[in-house]
Amino acid sequence: MTSKELHNQRLLKEAEQAVTRMYTRRHFLQDCAMGFGALALGSFLQSCGRGGSSGVAGGSGGVAGGAGGFGSPAGGVGSLAPRMPMFPARAKRVIYLHMAGAPSQLELFDYKPALQQLDGQNCPQSLLEGKRFAFIRGVPKMLGPQAHFQQRGESGAWISEHMPHLATIADELCFLKAMTTDQFNHAPAQLLVQTGSPRLGRPSMGSWVTYGLGTENENLPGFVVLTSGGKFPDAGKSIWGSGFLPSVYQGVQCRSEGDPVLFIEDPQGMDRDIRKASIDAINKVNEEEHVKFGDPEILSRIAQYEMAYKMQVSVPETMNINDEPAYIHEMYGTQPGKACFANNVLLARRLVEKGVRFVQLFDWGWDSHGTEANLAIDVGFINKCRQVDRSVTALILDLKQRGLLEDTLVIWGGEFGRTPMMENRDGKQNPFKGRDHHVDAFTVWMAGGGIKKGFSYGETDEIGYYPISGKTTPFDLQATILNQLGFDHEKFTYQFQGRPFRLTDVFGKVIEDIIA
Amino acid sequence: MYLLTITDLIAHLHPALVHLPIGILLIALILQLLATKEKFHSLGAAIPIVLLAGVLSAVLSCITGFMLYRSSDYDKALVSWHMWMALALTFMAFALCARSFSGRAFDRTGKWLGAGVLLLLTITGHLGGSLTHGEDYLSGALDGSSEGVSIVPLVANVQEAAVYDSIVKPMLAVGCYSCHGSRKQKGGLRLDNPAAIAKGGKDGIVLVAGKADSSELIKRMLLPESDDHHMPPKGHRQLSRGQMALLSWWIDQGADYTKRVKELPQPEKVRPALLGLQKGSGLGLGSGSPSDMPAVIPEEAVEPGDKKAIAGLRAAGVVAMPVAQNSNYLMVNFSGVRGAALVPLLLSLRKQLVQLDLSGAGVGDSAMEVVKKCVALRYVNLSNTGVTDRGVVMLGDLQELRVLNLVGTRVTGEGLLSMLPPKHLHALYLYHTRVEGRYWEKLKGLFKGAVLDSGGYVLPKLVTDTAVVRVKVG
Numbered sequence: 001m002t003s004k005e006l007h008n009q010r011l012l013k014e015a016e017q018a019v020t021r022m023y024t025r026r027h028f029l030q031d032c033a034m035g036f037g038a039l040a041l042g043s044f045l046q047s048c049g050r051g052g053s054s055g056v057a058g059g060s061g062g063v064a065g066g067a068g069g070f071g072s073p074a075g076g077v078g079s080l081a082p083r084m085p086m087f088p089a090r091a092k093r094v095i096y097l098h099m100a101g102a103p104s105q106l107e108l109f110d111y112k113p114a115l116q117q118l119d120g121q122n123c124p125q126s127l128l129e130g131k132r133f134a135f136i137r138g139v140p141k142m143l144g145p146q147a148h149f150q151q152r153g154e155s156g157a158w159i160s161e162h163m164p165h166l167a168t169i170a171d172e173l174c175f176l177k178a179m180t181t182d183q184f185n186h187a188p189a190q191l192l193v194q195t196g197s198p199r200l201g202r203p204s205m206g207s208w209v210t211y212g213l214g215t216e217n218e219n220l221p222g223f224v225v226l227t228s229g230g231k232f233p234d235a236g237k238s239i240w241g242s243g244f245l246p247s248v249y250q251g252v253q254c255r256s257e258g259d260p261v262l263f264i265e266d267p268q269g270m271d272r273d274i275r276k277a278s279i280d281a282i283n284k285v286n287e288e289e290h291v292k293f294g295d296p297e298i299l300s301r302i303a304q305y306e307m308a309y310k311m312q313v314s315v316p317e318t319m320n321i322n323d324e325p326a327y328i329h330e331m332y333g334t335q336p337g338k339a340c341f342a343n344n345v346l347l348a349r350r351l352v353e354k355g356v357r358f359v360q361l362f363d364w365g366w367d368s369h370g371t372e373a374n375l376a377i378d379v380g381f382i383n384k385c386r387q388v389d390r391s392v393t394a395l396i397l398d399l400k401q402r403g404l405l406e407d408t409l410v411i412w413g414g415e416f417g418r419t420p421m422m423e424n425r426d427g428k429q430n431p432f433k434g435r436d437h438h439v440d441a442f443t444v445w446m447a448g449g450g451i452k453k454g455f456s457y458g459e460t461d462e463i464g465y466y467p468i469s470g471k472t473t474p475f476d477l478q479a480t481i482l483n484q485l486g487f488d489h490e491k492f493t494y495q496f497q498g499r500p501f502r503l504t505d506v507f508g509k510v511i512e513d514i515i516a
Numbered sequence: 517m518y519l520l521t522i523t524d525l526i527a528h529l530h531p532a533l534v535h536l537p538i539g540i541l542l543i544a545l546i547l548q549l550l551a552t553k554e555k556f557h558s559l560g561a562a563i564p565i566v567l568l569a570g571v572l573s574a575v576l577s578c579i580t581g582f583m584l585y586r587s588s589d590y591d592k593a594l595v596s597w598h599m600w601m602a603l604a605l606t607f608m609a610f611a612l613c614a615r616s617f618s619g620r621a622f623d624r625t626g627k628w629l630g631a632g633v634l635l636l637l638t639i640t641g642h643l644g645g646s647l648t649h650g651e652d653y654l655s656g657a658l659d660g661s662s663e664g665v666s667i668v669p670l671v672a673n674v675q676e677a678a679v680y681d682s683i684v685k686p687m688l689a690v691g692c693y694s695c696h697g698s699r700k701q702k703g704g705l706r707l708d709n710p711a712a713i714a715k716g717g718k719d720g721i722v723l724v725a726g727k728a729d730s731s732e733l734i735k736r737m738l739l740p741e742s743d744d745h746h747m748p749p750k751g752h753r754q755l756s757r758g759q760m761a762l763l764s765w766w767i768d769q770g771a772d773y774t775k776r777v778k779e780l781p782q783p784e785k786v787r788p789a790l791l792g793l794q795k796g797s798g799l800g801l802g803s804g805s806p807s808d809m810p811a812v813i814p815e816e817a818v819e820p821g822d823k824k825a826i827a828g829l830r831a832a833g834v835v836a837m838p839v840a841q842n843s844n845y846l847m848v849n850f851s852g853v854r855g856a857a858l859v860p861l862l863l864s865l866r867k868q869l870v871q872l873d874l875s876g877a878g879v880g881d882s883a884m885e886v887v888k889k890c891v892a893l894r895y896v897n898l899s900n901t902g903v904t905d906r907g908v909v910m911l912g913d914l915q916e917l918r919v920l921n922l923v924g925t926r927v928t929g930e931g932l933l934s935m936l937p938p939k940h941l942h943a944l945y946l947y948h949t950r951v952e953g954r955y956w957e958k959l960k961g962l963f964k965g966a967v968l969d970s971g972g973y974v975l976p977k978l979v980t981d982t983a984v985v986r987v988k989v990g
Contacts, residue, residue: 401971
């Protein structure tokens with residue numbers, strides 16, 4: 001026996017074992033009862049074709065006309081076909097720019113001159129009682145704003161010198177200045193913002209949106225994730241996972257360097273026809289499996305194979321930013337060939353232009369504790385601001401001039417805020433100026449998608465410690481995003497483990513005041 | 517907070533306790549009915565004991581009910597009807613019970629008594645329900661009036677509206693009257709006339725003129741919905757933020773009962789809410805329900821679009837579907853499918869089509885012959901198509917148009933100037949077109965009220981784009 005034959009035999013054995021694992025007691029009993037009849041029937045019906053596998057529409061173009069009541073696993077679930085929202089939508093697409101690590105609102109948008117007066121003084125006991133911080137211990141010193149602020153545009157929004165480009169488009173933005181959360185560590189806080197729960201296992205916002213709306217471009221995934229290279233978000237890939245939703249709705253992570261998706265090229269010696277034939281064969285086997293076991297994940301798998309096949313052409317084409325004209329590259333400040341945020345921002349525009357529903361960008365390095373120069377509020381933080389300032393501004397303006405900002409919602413923010421106190425890790429002075437994680441107040445801004453322009457909602461107290469009006473939570477933000485996409489967050493549910501689940505759990509209120 | 521006395525506690529058990537006689541007596545009646553059949557005859561033996569339990573629980577309910585009646589402030593007329601009906605019910609049930617113990621539950625009188633018990637049970641139960649949930653509880657569910665519609669009737673000119681009569685009163689009526697109105701005065705509070713509002717409830721005044729923040733009325737509404745003291749109570753219809761802003765504004769301005777809106781100063785905060793009360797402003801005060809959405813689709817209903825045309829478009833890979841569930845208005849997105857031949861299909865959807873995206877679909881001016889007939893269109897995207905001035909002029913027929921995207925077409929300034937400007941146009945995108953700068957002022961004059969975007973934004977080169985901050989050494 002040659003080694004190849006041995007290998008094949010091993011594969012066969014593996015497949016047999018996989019099948020055996022799926023074979024439950026219920027199947028056995030069913031087979032006992034009906035097996036002999038089925039044997040005979042099978043030979044009668046062989047010529048009739050497989051009528052039962054019509055549910056395997058996958059992404060093959062059939063528009064699921066009525067998505068029906070959400071929550072019932074029927075009606076096009078598991079398919080990426082476009083579906084209509086509950087009520088007429090103001091936004092059709094979302095670009096979420098998540099600054100993982102949590103940027104300091106006190107150096108960017110939440111100007112607190114009174115904090116300057118307190119700079120260097122001990123933090124009053126009243127602010128520390130009953131509080132728990134990630135790293136601050138004992139009595140920390142207050143830290144005044146480490147930036148110069150100016151009021152910008154007609155709206156008079158305060159934006160610091162760290163984002164000089166963004167400052168010029170202040171009148172396009174809507175600030176939520178009194179965001180709060182209840183998670184003071186990165187991973188749970190990121191999960192809360194993106195999935196509506198600080199624990200693992202819930203579908204991410206992008207998954208919910210693609211589950212609700214499908215994708216308008218059948219050659220591209222509905223939900224694309226781009227990371228800036230370097231570190232991954234602390235919460236890992238779960239923040240773009242599909243949780244209990246069928247896995248076709250999970251975020252497709254595209255690399256911004258090299259092949260956008262690993263192994264997207266056909267292997268050597270295999271042309272596209274053979275690839276198609278092999279995928280068809282695999283899908284046929286899978287369809288038979290689905291008829292046998294009824295596991296919806298098999299349908300997901302079939303849809304994903306088909307999607308992958310289409311993506312082989314469409315993704316490299318869409319992800320190739322080199323065919324953008326030079327002035328666009330200059331506008332975004334891209335660095336072709338590198339994995340960087342600016343390239344991803346340009347990609348995000350290309351993706352939404354092609355009909356991708358939800359583009360999720362993760363940047364990293366915003367965790368300005370002051371433990372090293374890169375994480376210092378007056379060194380590394382400023383560099384981070386400069387890295388994103390130009391490209392984010394370009395994105396808003398580029399979407400605007402193409403008429404896309406009309407129905408594309410852009411969100412920029414972190415998972416929590418930073419303290420008005422200087423961090424003293426374990427009670428000792430940090431080598432650089434830095435701020436600890438702060439759950440009670442942070443700033444998120446939104447633009448486009450039917451949100452008010454040049455508007456600020458919510459205020460914090462004079463040192464930016466607590467909200468005093470217009471307090472909002474990640475649930476409110478999620479409810480508002482869904483509302484703009486045409487969904488009532490309280491009715492948009494999925495039946496799982498015997499009860500309907502929603503993105504906002506039992507919380508959240510649409511922030512009506514910011515809707516244009 | 518005051519402590520409940522023991523009698524209060526017992527009295528408060530009444531709403532829970534009343535369900536016992538309702539259930540037990542109903543079971544007795546069902547048994548009575550069944551036992552007349554031969555098959556279930558044996559059930560008859562259980563009737564006396566079930567009836568006895570029902571009568572005992574009814575007596576208990578009557579006692580607790582009477583205690584509640586003395587300690588609470590329900591609508592007097594309603595409550596006394598409830599009481600007398602309950603007493604009658606108890607006596608009739610007792611009579612039936614006594615009959616059944618002597619084995620005469622199935623004679624003619626027994627049956628009449630049974631029917632009477634059922635009737636009284638229904639009436640008493642309904643009256644009780646009306647007391648706790650308000651009299652419009654049932655009828656409200658029928659006509660759907662309890663949700664979805666705007667609380668405050670829209671007015672033609674909000675500045676001329678009387679603040680109290682047209683704005684404040686309707687909000688109080690929906691949010692408060694069911695418990696603090698003429699029929700019921702929970703906590704001794706009545707809010708349906710100026711004198712009663714000024715008087716306050718048994719814990720003191722609820723409104724401090726000029727100080728919304730110190731007014732109990734506002735404070736209670738601002739508490740989290742889960743708080744026991746929150747008003748209106750959890751599960752009842754809540755006021756929106758806009759409505760609360762208006763209420764606070766009215767109190768801050770002195771809680772005057774006669775003035776008109778224009779006579780009061782209007783801070784920036786309440787302007788959107790005020791404007792939302794005006795007819796046709798498109799803004800609403802409700803909770804984001806479809807009817808409150810800005811005019812994305814026309815208000816009037818439309819019949820469903822031609823199924824064949826929709827199927828034809830879909831078969832070619834075009835996304836064609838209703839803009840929302842329960843709506844017949846359609847959005848059609850060619851999503852890059854090159855389908856000039858498909859455009860005529862739109863003709864049979866012309867009444868329903870409100871959003872059309874032909875970007876990159878390889879269509880030209882001839883397609884506009886069809887598009888111009890789709891007069892319901894509100895959003896049209898023609899970017900990167902072969903449309904020229906000839907086509908754009910035809911689009912003047914689309915008077916409902918809100919957004920027109922001509923990015924990347926060969927449209928010129930002359931062409932646009934000869935177009936009849938749509939009345940409600942709010943955005944016109946002209947990036948990468950052949951519109952020259954000298955036409956700009958004229959175009960702005962023609963398309964009044966619309967934002968014209970020429971695009972071509974350039975970001976200046978700043979030192980900060982490339983400079984990197986480093987730690988100062990030393």
